[in-house]
Each structure stands twice: as C-alpha cells, then as structure tokens.
Amino acid sequence: MKFSKKILGSIALICALAVAGNAASDKVTWKLATSWNAEFPPFTDSVANMAKMVEEMSGGEFQIKVDAVNKHKSAFGIMDMVKLGQYDMGHTASYYYKGKDPVLLMFTTMPFGMNALEQYAWFYFGGGMDIMQKSYEKHGMYAFPGGNTGVQMGGWFRKEINSLDDLKGLKMRIPGFAGEIFAKLGCSVTNIAPGELYTSLERGTIDALEWVGPGMDVSMGFHKIAPYYYTGWHEPATELQFVVNKAKFDKLSDKNKAILKTAMKTAAYDMLIQNYDMSATAWDKIKTEYPNIKIKSFPKPVMDAMRQANADLIAEQSANNPEFKRINDSQQAYMKKARAWTNIGEFAYIRDNQ
Amino acid sequence: MKFSKKILGSIALICALAVAGNAASDKVTWKLATSWNAEFPPFTDSVANMAKMVEEMSGGEFQIKVDAVNKHKSAFGIMDMVKLGQYDMGHTASYYYKGKDPVLLMFTTMPFGMNALEQYAWFYFGGGMDIMQKSYEKHGMYAFPGGNTGVQMGGWFRKEINSLDDLKGLKMRIPGFAGEIFAKLGCSVTNIAPGELYTSLERGTIDALEWVGPGMDVSMGFHKIAPYYYTGWHEPATELQFVVNKAKFDKLSDKNKAILKTAMKTAAYDMLIQNYDMSATAWDKIKTEYPNIKIKSFPKPVMDAMRQANADLIAEQSANNPEFKRINDSQQAYMKKARAWTNIGEFAYIRDNQ
Structure with missing residues (x-):
C-alpha cells in the first residue's frame, strides 16, 4: 500500500491543526502587580485565590504570576504600570489614585456610604459596574471588585x-x-x-x-x-480593585475572559468573608486578653x-x-x-x- | 517515498490520541433538577447563572441542562433523584429533608442563628464546609452553598x-x-x-x-x-444548596471540578446580592404605594x-x-x-x- 506525499502531508496538517486548535490556543501567562507586600492577609490572599482559580479552571493553560511591592517598588504606581502594559493586571485600591482622577475614590468606599452588601448590590444590580468601567475606560483599563474589608473601625x-x-x-x-x-x-x-x-x-x-x-x-x-x-x-465597605489592561483583556479568548472574570468576582466575595472571620477571631482574642x-x-x-x-x-x-x-x-x-x-x-x- | 502500513498506523494513532487527550476528554453534559418552578427569581437565576458560568469557562465543553419542577414533578425529591443518579446534581434547600435526616436542616438556617456574612464565614473559614460534607457523604453526595436570601421577614x-x-x-x-x-x-x-x-x-x-x-x-x-x-x-440567612452525586463529581476532570465548584460558589454569593437588590427595590415600591x-x-x-x-x-x-x-x-x-x-x-x- 502506497500513499502519496500529498496525502501524508494533508494527514499531518489536519493532525497538527486539530491539536493546536483544541489545546494550545489559550496558553497565556500574565503578570500582576499588587500594592501590597508579599504577605499581607487578606489582601494578598484575594490575589492568590484568584490566580489559583484561574490556573485550575483553565487546566494550567492560563497562569498569572504575582509581583508584590518588594519586587516592583511602586505600591501606588499600579495604574500606570498596567496602563503602559508593564503588567497585564494589578491589585490595588481605587482611592489611591484620587490625585490622578478624583472620581476613582468613589469605587473604593465613601464616608457614611454604603455597607458591603449594599455596595455589591449597587455594583452588580444598581448600575455601578457600568459606571466604574466608564471611569476607568479613559485610563485604558477595566476595573473589577477585588475584595472588601467590610466596615472598618474608626x-x-x-x-x-x-x-x-x-x-x-x-x-x-x-x-x-x-x-x-x-x-x-x-x-x-x-x-x-x-x-x-x-x-x-x-x-x-x-x-x-x-x-x-x-x-x-x-x-x-x-x-x-x-x-x-x-x-x-x-x-x-472598602473595596479593593483588580485593574486590567484593556487591550490585553480584549485579546483573551472568550473562555479565558469568563475564567478571569469569575475568578476575580469570587476572590472579591471570598475576601469579605475571610476578613469577617479574621476580625471575629481577632476581636475575640483582643477583648479576652x-x-x-x-x-x-x-x-x-x-x-x-x-x-x-x-x-x-x-x-x-x-x-x-x-x-x-x-x-x-x-x-x-x-x-x-x-x-x-x-x-x-x-x-x-x-x-x-x- | 514510501511509508509502511505500520508507520502510517502509528501516525494516525498519535494524531488521534493527541486530539482526544487535549480536546475531547472533558466533554460533559450534566442534568440538574431544581425544587422550583421554571421562573422563580432569584432561586432560578442562581442555577442559570451557575450553568452559564460553567459553559463559558469550559468553552462549551461542560454543559448543564436544568429541569424545573414542571418537568420532573418532584420538588422535594431532589436528594433521592441525585443520590440514585437520575440527575447529576440538584438545587434545593437542605431543610426540606429534615424528615430524612434532621441534621440537614442546620445547613439552611436556624432560628436566632447566624446572619448571611456570619454563616458564610462559618462555612468557608469556621469548619462548616467539612461538617456539611460529612453529613451529606452518607447520602452519597456533596453539598455546596447555592444562594442565600439574607434575613427573611417574620x-x-x-x-x-x-x-x-x-x-x-x-x-x-x-x-x-x-x-x-x-x-x-x-x-x-x-x-x-x-x-x-x-x-x-x-x-x-x-x-x-x-x-x-x-x-x-x-x-x-x-x-x-x-x-x-x-x-x-x-x-x-436561608442558604439553598447545590447537591451533587458523589460518584459523578469524583469522575470529573480536575479542571471541570474547579470550574463547577467556582461557578456554584459565585452563583451562591451572587444570589445574596441579587436578593438584596430585589428586596431594596420591592420595599421601596411597597412603602411608597x-x-x-x-x-x-x-x-x-x-x-x-x-x-x-x-x-x-x-x-x-x-x-x-x-x-x-x-x-x-x-x-x-x-x-x-x-x-x-x-x-x-x-x-x-x-x-x-x-
């Protein structure tokens, strides 16, 4: 039995396309910069939790490497680094950038403002997410809730x-x-x-x-x-933010967009709950001792x-x-x-x- | 140029394995039964939200088909149907099954018990998830939070x-x-x-x-x-539950396990926030009219x-x-x-x- 070179070539091409199309197309490695030191719970746990979910849900195809302040040396420069594409995304607090743009402070928390449940309801069902995207669009990025502390003490x-x-x-x-x-x-x-x-x-x-x-x-x-x-x-209801370079996000596959968005959302909610537990445990200890x-x-x-x-x-x-x-x-x-x-x-x- | 049948066979096999291993192995379609009628917000939105996240994050590879009560006719039979594998998973409230096992009511809510933030902290950071799994294990399933109503009125x-x-x-x-x-x-x-x-x-x-x-x-x-x-x-803090047939869940790939768990968790949190918005809007209307x-x-x-x-x-x-x-x-x-x-x-x- 004989096969022509042409047929063999076609088989090889089909085979290669099948593998590439189904497996390799979503391979992505991103870099994220935080405003925190390497160990600063629960803020850094929110980032680690998000990155872990992205890796697991993508079967290892989408990886996010995290740099803390000791590495990039610019706690309050996250927006600039993400805007310029030095990092694909960042984890920070919007109100750090009120000098750059006063409206940004309103996406973190406001004195006498909404508590965490009220604020999440505003973000997700009261038009807040659209409003936040409009404000961040002119800075070349998307913003997403990144974890809430709940009520901070006076x-x-x-x-x-x-x-x-x-x-x-x-x-x-x-x-x-x-x-x-x-x-x-x-x-x-x-x-x-x-x-x-x-x-x-x-x-x-x-x-x-x-x-x-x-x-x-x-x-x-x-x-x-x-x-x-x-x-x-x-x-x-201090909400941290994941900020994402707009062009980089837009280039992700639909699947990776969905994975990243869900992971960020879950990590944000999880941080609210983690901080609730940390505060309950710490207050119990403080008032006892x-x-x-x-x-x-x-x-x-x-x-x-x-x-x-x-x-x-x-x-x-x-x-x-x-x-x-x-x-x-x-x-x-x-x-x-x-x-x-x-x-x-x-x-x-x-x-x-x- | 000639190739033996053996070599050609090997190429075809490698090609098939490459495609199967990378693409087709995670193709899953599941069936979910709910305790609700087809339109019962926000309960049914929690299920739809979860299924949509699973589909999008898996690139369409993992699909969950939802049957409401009008289809399966057994609002309070979800546990039995999931245990027997008639459905892969269900969406219900644990306290419906206190006749089957009294401890199950405690995973929904208790009079004078924890509010939603306290209860999520107990589930995720206070040992509650392990306790719930132990109680559900003897019924052949896993249970996960499925959406919280927050405080219900008296x-x-x-x-x-x-x-x-x-x-x-x-x-x-x-x-x-x-x-x-x-x-x-x-x-x-x-x-x-x-x-x-x-x-x-x-x-x-x-x-x-x-x-x-x-x-x-x-x-x-x-x-x-x-x-x-x-x-x-x-x-x-009435928490609904996603219940999942244990054997079916254990057979999922690690990637699909991660996708399903994250989607269920996010949908549960989202329902708490959606119901907050629905109640704020409805109470505003009721007290005005x-x-x-x-x-x-x-x-x-x-x-x-x-x-x-x-x-x-x-x-x-x-x-x-x-x-x-x-x-x-x-x-x-x-x-x-x-x-x-x-x-x-x-x-x-x-x-x-x-």
Missing part, C-alpha cells in the same frame, strides 16, 4: 473623645477623604509609614490612628497602647459635624466635576433604597437579638 | 401582635422548625400551597403567613391585605418565648442525636465570636447612621 485613640473640642489639635494618622474631614474639624492630620505607627502612637507623636479592623489591626499591636476603639463611619479595651462611638455632635464636613467636601467636588456628581448621585439614590431595606432586614434582626 | 399579619395571648389560636402558615416554635406558643400552624396563600389570607382561613422578604413577597400581593409586616427571627404598611418587631416577651421554644427544640434534638449536637455546638460557638464582631462592626455602623 480607629484607636489614647483618650476618649467626648466633644468636638477634644478633636481640636488632636494628632491623628488618617489618610484620604476621612483625613480631610478630620482636618476640617481641627485635627492635626498626618501620614506615617505603617512600620512606624506603633512607636509613634506609643511615644505620643500621634494621639490616634485608624488602620482597618480587628483582623488586620491585631498584629499591629495598637490595642496594647490605646484603650479606646471607635466604631466605623469613614470606610463602611485586654479586657480594658473600650468600644466607643463618637458622640452625636461629633458624628453630625463629620457628616456635614463630608457633605461639604462632596459638594465641592461635585460643583467642579460633573462625573463626580453623577456617580455620587447614583450611589446616594441607591443607598437610600438599600438602607431602608437594611434597616428592616439585617439591622432589625441583630438589634432585636442583643 | 411575615405578614392582619392584626398586630402585642402579647403572647395574641398568638393563642392564631392561624398561621409557617413551615419547618419555626412552625414548631409557633405551635408551642399556641398558634394553629398550617401549611398551604403557595398558589392558595393570597386567597386564604384574604378570606381569613389564615390570620398570618411568612414567605421570604420584600423582593419575593411583592409579587404575591400580601401587602394589599395584611398591614403588619414583622421583622425577622426565624430564617436569618402602601404607606399604611407598618413594620413591627415582636414584643420582647414574645421574642423571649420564641427563643426559649427554639432552645427547647434544639435540646430535644441534641439529646437524641450526637451529630445534631456536634453541628449545633460548632454553629453556636462560631456565632458567639462572629456576633461580637458584627455588633461593633456592621451593626454599630448602621445604628449610628439612623
């Missing part, structure tokens, strides 16, 4: 705050929009590197600071030197003044920036109806079981 | 409940563990088919009923005939009596069933520390922003 204070007067001259480490609010109320607001926070608080360089919540605060040790732990108001710690809420006149300062800041931004106003209007309208449900649902349940 | 009442006396002889539709509690307090507890609930309430065949929350209640129209809407206590509706909480003596009746029921079950006791102990211990965090975190934030 911070650790060495002295009790009984009135607005107690805030005058108070030296506090509190960054961002909330820092501007405290500054308006007469605080001396400073920023200090994380590694120096404990010593600064211990030595009285600062009188107070905010970090995150029990789960992430416990390893910092603030509870050993500041007995007043204030409840939250300024970051009710340091029974002198007192949970306080700011007195009503202080809360009212902070609420007014926040409204003033939003009004200033909105007056100069129609996009800021449009996004704030969408969030406020959604929060109004979501909070009415929260009040008779989740809130009433906990209230009636005290 | 129900629609035609008359206000001011004391325990008002419950005596009250005719109420409320199934499950909560029904047993109301029966202990002197209610006449009945079950009525969903399609007859509105007419029964309107004609006084029953005085009260519970369904879910604003998002799922609004289309039933109860707010038109019962002006008292009570806050929740009996189903603080029916301003006479009054939100009420049961008076403290009634809540205390319900709490005691619940504790008695749990004690009875635990005395006869070491597995029930073990699961309840795990949930109670986890809830204790999670609730302490809820109180100073999510709860305090909403409380201080009333």
Whole structure:
C-alpha cells in the first residue's frame, strides 16, 4: 500500500491543526502587580485565590504570576504600570489614585456610604459596574471588585473623645477623604509609614490612628497602647480593585475572559468573608486578653459635624466635576433604597437579638 | 517515498490520541433538577447563572441542562433523584429533608442563628464546609452553598401582635422548625400551597403567613391585605444548596471540578446580592404605594418565648442525636465570636447612621 506525499502531508496538517486548535490556543501567562507586600492577609490572599482559580479552571493553560511591592517598588504606581502594559493586571485600591482622577475614590468606599452588601448590590444590580468601567475606560483599563474589608473601625485613640473640642489639635494618622474631614474639624492630620505607627502612637507623636479592623489591626499591636476603639463611619465597605489592561483583556479568548472574570468576582466575595472571620477571631482574642479595651462611638455632635464636613467636601467636588456628581448621585439614590431595606432586614434582626 | 502500513498506523494513532487527550476528554453534559418552578427569581437565576458560568469557562465543553419542577414533578425529591443518579446534581434547600435526616436542616438556617456574612464565614473559614460534607457523604453526595436570601421577614399579619395571648389560636402558615416554635406558643400552624396563600389570607382561613422578604413577597400581593409586616427571627440567612452525586463529581476532570465548584460558589454569593437588590427595590415600591404598611418587631416577651421554644427544640434534638449536637455546638460557638464582631462592626455602623 502506497500513499502519496500529498496525502501524508494533508494527514499531518489536519493532525497538527486539530491539536493546536483544541489545546494550545489559550496558553497565556500574565503578570500582576499588587500594592501590597508579599504577605499581607487578606489582601494578598484575594490575589492568590484568584490566580489559583484561574490556573485550575483553565487546566494550567492560563497562569498569572504575582509581583508584590518588594519586587516592583511602586505600591501606588499600579495604574500606570498596567496602563503602559508593564503588567497585564494589578491589585490595588481605587482611592489611591484620587490625585490622578478624583472620581476613582468613589469605587473604593465613601464616608457614611454604603455597607458591603449594599455596595455589591449597587455594583452588580444598581448600575455601578457600568459606571466604574466608564471611569476607568479613559485610563485604558477595566476595573473589577477585588475584595472588601467590610466596615472598618474608626480607629484607636489614647483618650476618649467626648466633644468636638477634644478633636481640636488632636494628632491623628488618617489618610484620604476621612483625613480631610478630620482636618476640617481641627485635627492635626498626618501620614506615617505603617512600620512606624506603633512607636509613634506609643511615644505620643500621634494621639490616634485608624488602620482597618480587628483582623488586620491585631498584629499591629495598637490595642496594647490605646484603650479606646471607635466604631466605623469613614470606610463602611472598602473595596479593593483588580485593574486590567484593556487591550490585553480584549485579546483573551472568550473562555479565558469568563475564567478571569469569575475568578476575580469570587476572590472579591471570598475576601469579605475571610476578613469577617479574621476580625471575629481577632476581636475575640483582643477583648479576652485586654479586657480594658473600650468600644466607643463618637458622640452625636461629633458624628453630625463629620457628616456635614463630608457633605461639604462632596459638594465641592461635585460643583467642579460633573462625573463626580453623577456617580455620587447614583450611589446616594441607591443607598437610600438599600438602607431602608437594611434597616428592616439585617439591622432589625441583630438589634432585636442583643 | 514510501511509508509502511505500520508507520502510517502509528501516525494516525498519535494524531488521534493527541486530539482526544487535549480536546475531547472533558466533554460533559450534566442534568440538574431544581425544587422550583421554571421562573422563580432569584432561586432560578442562581442555577442559570451557575450553568452559564460553567459553559463559558469550559468553552462549551461542560454543559448543564436544568429541569424545573414542571418537568420532573418532584420538588422535594431532589436528594433521592441525585443520590440514585437520575440527575447529576440538584438545587434545593437542605431543610426540606429534615424528615430524612434532621441534621440537614442546620445547613439552611436556624432560628436566632447566624446572619448571611456570619454563616458564610462559618462555612468557608469556621469548619462548616467539612461538617456539611460529612453529613451529606452518607447520602452519597456533596453539598455546596447555592444562594442565600439574607434575613427573611417574620411575615405578614392582619392584626398586630402585642402579647403572647395574641398568638393563642392564631392561624398561621409557617413551615419547618419555626412552625414548631409557633405551635408551642399556641398558634394553629398550617401549611398551604403557595398558589392558595393570597386567597386564604384574604378570606381569613389564615390570620398570618411568612414567605421570604420584600423582593419575593411583592409579587404575591400580601401587602394589599395584611398591614403588619414583622421583622425577622426565624430564617436569618436561608442558604439553598447545590447537591451533587458523589460518584459523578469524583469522575470529573480536575479542571471541570474547579470550574463547577467556582461557578456554584459565585452563583451562591451572587444570589445574596441579587436578593438584596430585589428586596431594596420591592420595599421601596411597597412603602411608597402602601404607606399604611407598618413594620413591627415582636414584643420582647414574645421574642423571649420564641427563643426559649427554639432552645427547647434544639435540646430535644441534641439529646437524641450526637451529630445534631456536634453541628449545633460548632454553629453556636462560631456565632458567639462572629456576633461580637458584627455588633461593633456592621451593626454599630448602621445604628449610628439612623
């Protein structure tokens, strides 16, 4: 039996195409830069969880290599590196880039804003995702929720705050929009590197600071030197972001797009739950080992003044920036109806079981 | 140029193996049975969302066909059909099967138990998933969270409940563990088919009923005939379940296992958020169109009596069933520390922003 070269060639070609078409076409290796050090749970767990899901769901065909800050040296340069394509994607917090574009801060959290469930409902069912994509499009990237901390605590204070007067001259480490609010109320607001926070608080360089919540605060040790732990108001649902280079994402196969989107979404939800567990466990430990710690809420006149300062800041931004106003209007309208449900649902349940 | 038959045969075999090994091995079509009618949002959306993610992430290689109750005619037979392999998987609520195995009700929700965030933290970080797998293993299947309703409302009442006396002889539709509690307090507890609930309430065949929350209640129209809407206590975080035939799951490729698990997890979280949005939107509509509706909480003596009746029921079950006791102990211990965090975190934030 004889076969011509032509037939043999055809067989080989069909065979090669079949293998290539079905197996090799989706092979992708991506690089991701984070705003965090290599070990910074639960933020870094969200990234690792996402990358692991992508690898497993693609049968190893889609791999994401993660570089932490110690590697790329640019905690707050994630947007630029992703925009320029130095990294395919990043994991960061949108509000770090308010200097670049003020509207970006609104995709992380807002003082007196939505809690985590309300905010996810706004993102996924209240138009928030479309709004966020429009704001990120002009920076050449897509943005996706990247993990939520839930309500952050108001911070650790060495002295009790009984009135607005107690805030005058108070030296506090509190960054961002909330820092501007405290500054308006007469605080001396400073920023200090994380590694120096404990010593600064211990030595009285600062009188107070905010970090995150029990789960992430416990390893910092603030509870050993500041007995007043204030409840939250300024970051009710801090959402991190996965940012993805638009051109790179658009080039992915439909399958890899679906895998990446689902993995990012799941990792974001998972981080909210992980941080809930971390905070429950850490608060249990803190209150057992340091029974002198007192949970306080700011007195009503202080809360009212902070609420007014926040409204003033939003009004200033909105007056100069129609996009800021449009996004704030969408969030406020959604929060109004979501909070009415929260009040008779989740809130009433906990209230009636005290 | 000549090739022997043997060489040609080898080339063909290599070619076939290459194609099969890389492409065809994961081709899977599964059948899923639900406990719901074809259109029953958000429950049916959770299933459709999961199946869509599986299809897209597998590039169409893994398909899940969904049969609703109108097809298989057995809303409460999902476990049996999945166990026997008539369906590969199902979407149902674990507490429907407490007659088969009392411990199964604890994976849905418990009166006065954990809220949704607390319960997900218990499942994923507090040992709950392992406990659930052990309980389902003896029924030949795996179970996974399938979507959470969040806090369910306490129900629609035609008359206000001011004391325990008002419950005596009250005719109420409320199934499950909560029904047993109301029966202990002197209610006449009945079950009525969903399609007859509105007419029964309107004609006084029953005085009260519970369904879910604003998002799922609004289309039933109860707010038109019962002006008292009570806050929740009996189903603080109703989690549906995906149940999967163990042998079928074990036979999936690692890739398809990862795809299915991630899709189920994401769909479950998504349903919690979707139902939050549905309830926010529906409650906004109800309170605008029916301003006479009054939100009420049961008076403290009634809540205390319900709490005691619940504790008695749990004690009875635990005395006869070491597995029930073990699961309840795990949930109670986890809830204790999670609730302490809820109180100073999510709860305090909403409380201080009333």
